[in-house]
Amino acid sequence: MTDTSKVIEGRTGPWEMVLGLEVHAQVASNAKLFSGAAVGFGAGPNMQVSLVDVAMPGMLPVINKHCVEQAVKTGLGLKAQIHLKSLFDRKNYFYPDLPQGYQISQFKDPIVGEGEVIVERDDGSTFTVRIERLHLEQDAGKSLHDQDPNATFMDYNRAGTALMEIVSRPDMRCAEEAAAYVKKLRTILVYLGTCDGDMEKGNLRADVNVSVCRPGAYEKFRETGDFSHLGTRCEIKNVNSYRFIQQAIEYEARRQIEILEDGGKIDQETRLFDAVKGETRSMRSKEEAHDYRYFPDPDLLPLVLDPAWVKRIEESLPELPDAKKARLQSQYGLTAYDAGVLIIDQARSDFFEAAAKGRDAKLVANWVTNELAAKLTAGDLDISVSPIAPSEIAELVALIEEGVISSKIAKEVFERMWAGEGAPRAIVEKAGLQQVSDTGALEKIIDDLIAANPGQAASVAEKPQAIGWFVGQVMKATGGKANPGVINQLLKSKLGV
Numbered sequence: 001m002t003d004t005s006k007v008i009e010g011r012t013g014p015w016e017m018v019l020g021l022e023v024h025a026q027v028a029s030n031a032k033l034f035s036g037a038a039v040g041f042g043a044g045p046n047m048q049v050s051l052v053d054v055a056m057p058g059m060l061p062v063i064n065k066h067c068v069e070q071a072v073k074t075g076l077g078l079k080a081q082i083h084l085k086s087l088f089d090r091k092n093y094f095y096p097d098l099p100q101g102y103q104i105s106q107f108k109d110p111i112v113g114e115g116e117v118i119v120e121r122d123d124g125s126t127f128t129v130r131i132e133r134l135h136l137e138q139d140a141g142k143s144l145h146d147q148d149p150n151a152t153f154m155d156y157n158r159a160g161t162a163l164m165e166i167v168s169r170p171d172m173r174c175a176e177e178a179a180a181y182v183k184k185l186r187t188i189l190v191y192l193g194t195c196d197g198d199m200e201k202g203n204l205r206a207d208v209n210v211s212v213c214r215p216g217a218y219e220k221f222r223e224t225g226d227f228s229h230l231g232t233r234c235e236i237k238n239v240n241s242y243r244f245i246q247q248a249i250e251y252e253a254r255r256q257i258e259i260l261e262d263g264g265k266i267d268q269e270t271r272l273f274d275a276v277k278g279e280t281r282s283m284r285s286k287e288e289a290h291d292y293r294y295f296p297d298p299d300l301l302p303l304v305l306d307p308a309w310v311k312r313i314e315e316s317l318p319e320l321p322d323a324k325k326a327r328l329q330s331q332y333g334l335t336a337y338d339a340g341v342l343i344i345d346q347a348r349s350d351f352f353e354a355a356a357k358g359r360d361a362k363l364v365a366n367w368v369t370n371e372l373a374a375k376l377t378a379g380d381l382d383i384s385v386s387p388i389a390p391s392e393i394a395e396l397v398a399l400i401e402e403g404v405i406s407s408k409i410a411k412e413v414f415e416r417m418w419a420g421e422g423a424p425r426a427i428v429e430k431a432g433l434q435q436v437s438d439t440g441a442l443e444k445i446i447d448d449l450i451a452a453n454p455g456q457a458a459s460v461a462e463k464p465q466a467i468g469w470f471v472g473q474v475m476k477a478t479g480g481k482a483n484p485g486v487i488n489q490l491l492k493s494k495l496g497v
């Protein structure tokens with residue numbers, strides 16, 4: 001059955017998109033993949049470059065064991081096969097940012113094989129993206145075209161930095177799914193500690209493959225595995241934000257549909273996303289693998305892993321997002337949706353767990369994912385530096401649970417907490433925000449109201465809903481601080497309903 005939400009209406013009928021992503025994740029490591037040069041952001045140009053990185057004659061690459069361990073860890077986190085034997089190949093091409101004249105990558109025999117990622121959609125439902133492979137490779141340097149009117153400068157700090165290229169199957173069907181996949185993948189890498197996930201610095205970036213086809217074609221592809229059921233794809237290089245990923249996909253799918261509807265055909269090519277114009281444009285027509293003349297790097301032996309070492313890595317894995325999500329649901333009784341929102345950010349779920357001890361977990365989750373998250377986003381703050389501590393959210397929820405404040409007043413208390421007025425209990429006491437549960441005070445207000453509005457009071461006997469008007473009046477008289485449960489009880493007994 002075709003999911004209508006994925007259909008794009010064209011002039012000549014409906015279309016669907018098919019998306020497969022190649023994500024480049026910089027390995028969290030102090031040193032590069034084949035040299036001891038430091039890795040880090042912000043050093044002066046060419047300050048983190050060894051003779052190996054710039055391919056001085058006679059230099060030899062030496063594999064960095066830590067980077068291999070990070071790739072294995074990532075493979076395990078993606079529930080993927082770890083290949084105990086893999087090969088490094090030279091991918092030959094000329095570019096000024098690549099002094100070797102080739103990139104050391106893995107072609108036929110990558111370190112990690114097939115795996116999967118379970119992805120949450122915005123509505124809380126999930127889908128699975130199959131992983132085809134993960135391989136290790138070197139990053140290139142950087143050409144600086146804007147430093148001098150007549151020259152291009154080269155910065156090789158990034159040359160030779162270890163990247164993991166994670167290739168998905170074409171399992172995403174709309175722009176939101178592609179962004180959600182990158183988000184979940186990033187979360188897994190950050191939990192594992194194998195990539196810092198910093199997309200702004202380009203430490204995690206995606207090449208997005210887009211094709212379009214008629215409804216039904218994708219299902220045929222899934223049944224048979226035959227790519228000829230799909231349309232020709234274009235690859236959009238190096239997109240480094242969720243928003244740009246979505247914009248690039250939407251634009252690209254539309255572009256392809258227009259060409260096809262005009263009777264044209266799609267050329268398989270590599271395109272760039274122009275974030276300013278919101279367009280993709282052609283960079284080069286797609287090169288074939290044979291253009292790169294891949295061959296095993298004669299300077300590097302096959303990479304052979306000890307199964308016992310892999311096992312030790314597996315046993316040392318931290319709790320991963322999916323396991324944490326399941327635990328938050330069973331331990332705290334959260335919905336899949338709430339748990340899914342919490343686990344996307346490790347610090348957020350840690351914050352939640354610190355606040356939820358002994359409290360109404362659903363309420364705590366709401367405060368963390370709604371009010372607090374909104375404030376943090378507005379202030380561009382990470383939850384790890386939240387000015388409100390988990391213990392303070394716990395205290396706020398305790399006040400609601402104890403009936404000291406209503407949820408409405410809690411919002412006001414929260415505003416004051418955010419403004420730095422102190423801990424919630426102290427704020428409530430100082431500002432006199434306690435709910436009026438004192439029946440004596442409430443009774444007096446109610447008696448006066450009934451006396452002043454005999455008509456309204458009489459109507460309650462016939463129309464019990466009319467009691468709502470009285471509740472509203474009492475709330476007004478107490479500045480919203482009356483306990484609604486207590487008011488209702490008192491009104492019912494006094495009005496005889």
Ligand code: ADP
Pocket residue numbers: 018019020021022167168169170171209210211227230231232233
């Ligand atoms: P290359 O090395 O040429 O980039 P790969 O076989 O590694 O090719 O595939 C690149 C990506 O393209 C993969 O993520 C794959 O899922 C995706 N892909 C392949 N065919 C299609 C298609 N018809 N539509 C969308 N994505 C596709």
Ligand code: MG
Pocket residue numbers: 022
């Ligand atoms: Mg590719």
